[in-house]
Amino acid sequence: MTEKPRVAGRSRMRRFFAAALPFWKGQTKVRAWGLTLVVLAFVAAQIATAVGVNTWNRLFFDALEKRDTAAAWSAAAWLPLLIAASALSLSALVISRMLLQMRWREYLTRRLAGWWIADQRYYRLQFVAQEQAAPEYRIAEDVRLAIEPLVEFAIGLISAAVTAATFAAILWHVAGSARFMLAGVEIVVPSYMALAAIGYALVASLAAYLTGRPLVARIAAKNEAEAQFRAEMTRLRENAESIALIRGDADERGSVGENYGRVVAAWLRVIRQQGVIALVLNTNGALFPIVPLLLIAPKYLAGDISLGAVMQVVAAFSAVQAALIWFVDNFVRLAEWFASVTRVDELQEALEGLDIGTIMEGESHIAVEESDDGAIHIDGLSIAHSNGRIVIADANVVIELGEKVLIVGESGTGKSTLIRALAGLWPWGSGSIALPRGKSLAFVPQKPYLPMGNLRTVLLYPEAEKPVPDEIVIAALKRCGLAYLAKRLDDEDKWDRILSGGERQRVAFARLVIRRPDIIIMDEATSALDEDSQTALLGLFEAELADATVISVGHRPGLEEFHDRKITLEKRLAGAQLTSRRLGKSLWRLFKTRKAANDEAA
Known part of the structure; x- marks a missing residue:
């Protein structure tokens, strides 16, 4: 049989979603859409409580600056309600998210496992796709690793987009414009804090992308080495009596050691690349709380804004930052997720190859x-x-x-x-x-x-x-x-x-x-x-x-x-x-x- 060409990453994604997205159609659509709407409702509730806490920051610190005891206690009285609302909405979001993950995984697992078992594909797969060393692991584990992070990513992206827009508007309204003289000409930068947050996030995201791009292939290679090692150990267990009778311990120990050596080598390549990414992420982590203070300090020192406004701007800047650098914070997980998607789609591709009408186009069959x-x-x-x-x-x-x-x-x-x-x-x-x-x-x-x-x-x-x-x-x-x-x-x-x-x-x-x-x-x-x-x-x-x-x-x-x-x-x-x-x-x-x-x- 001729070797099939490698499938591009974009095609892998498209094929995976073609198999996974029908969860929102057919018999499962009521459950799927119901869970999705519940998740989105609690995402909105969580963002609303975050805006409430941001507003509370301004009221409380303005009261402190003015030494207004009554206003400070009045603001403090609202804090338990905000904390309770935040805790409840976050807890409900976690529960509804996990339910959505579990039901979506159940759908795809049933579909893939049923496809694997039907028409003796589980038998013929060993002859046409020997690289599929552990299809049961791909169904049981890689489906989970492809579905569960995907739900979290979708929630994270939606939350990040809405959060960025909401708090950018707060920055626009509260921080105002920056004014400075250049060659005797007054320069006005409207909503400079919002623009600075966007610019900073773009630079951080680009740095994370450039340093993390090689990680996708390295994680895929690591996962494949792990699967091969598990298959070797399973083969040893299944043939334990035959190996023991002929005293094949030494050869098997050498084979296991050689296979695990490949796992170690693959892990070392992943560790080296993650070290580079960690350098970028840790640098960003150090600058993250300092940048908004440095940007807003001149306006506060000039008496243009109050202390409460400073605290509100810093919190809003951090919220916009956290939203816009979502890609930076999740790049490693995205790489791991795509590696699992690739393994799931490779199994789908192999199963498609077992369908007479699919792989034997132009070829005869019995x-x-x-x-x-x-x-x-x-x-x-x-x-x-x-x-x-x-x-x-x-x-x-x-x-x-x-x-x-x-x-x-x-x-x-x-x-x-x-x-x-x-x-x-x-x-x-x-x-x-x-x-x-x-x-x-x-x-x-x-x-x-x-x-x-x-x-x-x-x-x-x-x-x-x-x-x-x-x-x-x-x-x-x-x-x-x-x-x-x-x-x-x-x-x-x-x-x-x-x-x-x-x-x-x-x-x-x-x-x-x-x-x-x-x-x-x-x-x-x-x-x-x-x-x-x-x-x-x-x-x-x-x-x-x-x-x-x-x-x-x-x-x-x-x-x-x-x-x-x-x-x-x-x-x-x-x-x-x-x-x-x-x-x-x-x-x-x-x-x-x-x-x-x-x-x-x-």
């Missing part, structure tokens, strides 16, 4: 169709790896209803890949596979999946909600050599850990007995069983599942006795070829099957 005669038809089937290399070339096979077919071949001839294509999991290639219309299909892998829950849920998976009498479930357990578990149907346990590989394969056969599917596709489904147990379980295809069509892959001796036909995959330069041979049934097989089944039940 068509999965329906047949009317109850048979499975494989016509002109060529199967390729996701990189385009042909594995199986031009296969043509008809598997009749109720037929038992064994697929064999050397390692690397594509046996398991053929099974995946039959199960609808492998679209890469050409030709068609027609499965009988209206027939149920069950896939039995080498390592069956056992979900969380009680044993009944495990046995009925993936139809755990379907009502099945306990008698049928218990009979299936006994038939498959698991009679000792019959008393534990309602027990919840970590079944995927406490059951051995052979027991898990027996559970898979018990599921077949319970569900009785029309088509059964197996991939090394008895590899963990001894020969007698294998004989007993494969005997199901002579008794309980005699009418089912069976396609299985396996190498173990004795398998041919339970199949009607054997398909052999033979390696060729242009891809493996299929040859088919009928297998004769024997009375000896029937005798062995019945004897093994009786032994299992006993």
